[in-house]
Amino acid sequence: MASLDAKSVVLPGESIAPNQLTIAITPYVAPGAGALTPEEMKTARQAWLYFQRNWNDETGLINSVDGFAPVTMWDQAAAIAALVSARELNIVPVAEFEAKMSKMLKTLASMPLYKGELPNKVYNAKTLIPVNYGQLDKREEIGWSALDLGRMAIWLKIVGAKYPQMRSQTEDVWKHWQVKRLTKNGQMYGTSVIKGKEQYNQEGRLGYENYAAYGLKLWGLDVKKALDYQSHTAFVNLYGQGIPYDRRDYKKSEANNYVLSEPYILDGIETGFQALPKAYADRILAAQAARYEATKQLTAVTEDNLDRPPYFVYSSLFVNGEPWATITDTREKHNDLRFLSTKAAIGWHVLYNTPYTRQLFDFVQTNLKSKDGWYNGFYESLRQPNKTLTANNNGVILESLLYKKVGQPLTVWAGVKIQKSTEKAIKTP
Numbered sequence: 001m002a003s004l005d006a007k008s009v010v011l012p013g014e015s016i017a018p019n020q021l022t023i024a025i026t027p028y029v030a031p032g033a034g035a036l037t038p039e040e041m042k043t044a045r046q047a048w049l050y051f052q053r054n055w056n057d058e059t060g061l062i063n064s065v066d067g068f069a070p071v072t073m074w075d076q077a078a079a080i081a082a083l084v085s086a087r088e089l090n091i092v093p094v095a096e097f098e099a100k101m102s103k104m105l106k107t108l109a110s111m112p113l114y115k116g117e118l119p120n121k122v123y124n125a126k127t128l129i130p131v132n133y134g135q136l137d138k139r140e141e142i143g144w145s146a147l148d149l150g151r152m153a154i155w156l157k158i159v160g161a162k163y164p165q166m167r168s169q170t171e172d173v174w175k176h177w178q179v180k181r182l183t184k185n186g187q188m189y190g191t192s193v194i195k196g197k198e199q200y201n202q203e204g205r206l207g208y209e210n211y212a213a214y215g216l217k218l219w220g221l222d223v224k225k226a227l228d229y230q231s232h233t234a235f236v237n238l239y240g241q242g243i244p245y246d247r248r249d250y251k252k253s254e255a256n257n258y259v260l261s262e263p264y265i266l267d268g269i270e271t272g273f274q275a276l277p278k279a280y281a282d283r284i285l286a287a288q289a290a291r292y293e294a295t296k297q298l299t300a301v302t303e304d305n306l307d308r309p310p311y312f313v314y315s316s317l318f319v320n321g322e323p324w325a326t327i328t329d330t331r332e333k334h335n336d337l338r339f340l341s342t343k344a345a346i347g348w349h350v351l352y353n354t355p356y357t358r359q360l361f362d363f364v365q366t367n368l369k370s371k372d373g374w375y376n377g378f379y380e381s382l383r384q385p386n387k388t389l390t391a392n393n394n395g396v397i398l399e400s401l402l403y404k405k406v407g408q409p410l411t412v413w414a415g416v417k418i419q420k421s422t423e424k425a426i427k428t429p
Contacts, residue, residue: 027272
């Protein structure tokens with residue numbers, strides 16, 4: 001398979017005609033949308049078990065990983081998505097939904113911030129102490145992620161629009177943040193602390209950059225350059241499919257340009273491909289289906305936690321010039337740990353509903369159920385489940401199934417409107 005993967009690459013790849021790139025005025029609605037089947041309802045209930053088990057009464061925050069209390073804003077947004085989905089799928093009663101959501105929003109609107117500006121990259125979900133990854137007892141401010149806050153911005157808008165009684169609470173969260181430093185010259189910026197010194201850098205590459213920028217746009221921030229999906233894009237053929245990738249790879253920018261399933265799935269489910277062209281997502285899925293045709297290996301790759309070292313990898317279609325590479329953020333290669341992702345399999349299926357995505361969905365049902373939610377995936381080489389349980393995996397599964405039920409992208413379903421006034425958006429209390 002490694003030999004076939006290596007031979008699958010042709011550079012430059014087949015580009016997409018400009019007339020196919022235009023983002024649709026009417027958001028995409030998937031085929032097969034409508035009432036969930038009994039099997040799909042069981043899938044949703046199974047995913048909700050994770051959140052029941054990992055809810056922290058003290059704060060209303062959810063553990064990012066099963067039984068372990070760090071939380072990022074990306075994963076807390078996944079928890080908000082899960083709670084909305086559980087309420088709308090009649091898995092939790094309205095009273096429980098309102099109590100839990102209110103608790104979450106109250107915490108988010110009052111939690112300590114990095115330098116008093118924006119949410120730290122990681123918190124102890126029980127105590128709200130800003131911490132470093134994996135170090136839950138030592139207070140440490142390590143910067144903020146614009147990508148994480150972009151996803152949170154989308155879900156704050158969905159909750160505020162769909163449940164007007166909670167709109168003031170969602171706006172309180174936004175007002176708690178000093179959002180001015182999130183953007184500069186139309187791009188998104190994040191911070192890191194290296195040897196005690198703050199680094200302030202442009203954040204995001206094609207995929208997540210556009211998806212997260214759309215969230216900030218909803219609140220009126222200037223992210224025009226971050227939303228531009230063409231200026232840094234090139235194409236590479238993988239198994240005959242020309243997929244888009246970001247020219248700004250590690251050698252040029254010291255940032256990895258992963259091509260992953262998740263940003264395209266989230267954009268489709270939440271906005272109806274308003275941040276990225278659906279034509280890009282079509283190709284990303286088609287390349288994975290073509291890999292299956294060539295190798296007989298079911299393929300649905302994206303980033304996620306692992307149940308063994310190095311504990312987190314980016315399982316990519318293409319990254320830093322290499323096809324089908326699985327790497328860490330420090331570029332250690334772990335192709336032996338490539339896995340079929342549960343959230344990617346289900347997300348692709350609700351968006352496209354093809355014979356190939358049905359195979360992905362069925363494989364998940366047969367191989368990846370645990371007593372406490374859905375496992376993150378299935379290792380290709382090891383032929384066994386990646387038994388990590390996470391908020392993001394189970395949250396994406398729940399919002400995917402909500403999308404199928406309501407038959408609309410979730411921002412459209414909720415009635416989200418884009419805030420027009422940038423000046424109003426960046427004022428701080």
